[in-house]
Amino acid sequence: xxxxxxxxxxxxxxxxxxxxxxxxIATAPERIADRxxxxxxxxxxxxxxxxxxxxxxxxxxxxxxxxx
Numbered sequence: 267x268x269x270x271x272x273x274x275x276x277x278x279x280x281x282x283x284x285x286x287x288x289x290x291i292a293t294a295p296e297r298i299a300d301r302x303x304x305x306x307x308x309x310x311x312x313x314x315x316x317x318x319x320x321x322x323x324x325x326x327x328x329x330x331x332x333x334x
Contacts, residue, residue: 302323306323306325308325309327312327313327313328314326315327
């Protein structure tokens, strides 16, 4: 009886993990877009320029004067 209960619990945990992983995969584009928009607004807010180099978007900031 205890072995059947343990197998049942194990099956439910595995099923929950699979569902959680599928949810994360399905919502990945939204999270990526949110992170990109946050990075863009921080870049522009700090005086940088949001540019595309090749296939990558990067923040190009003006060179800062060295502190001597």
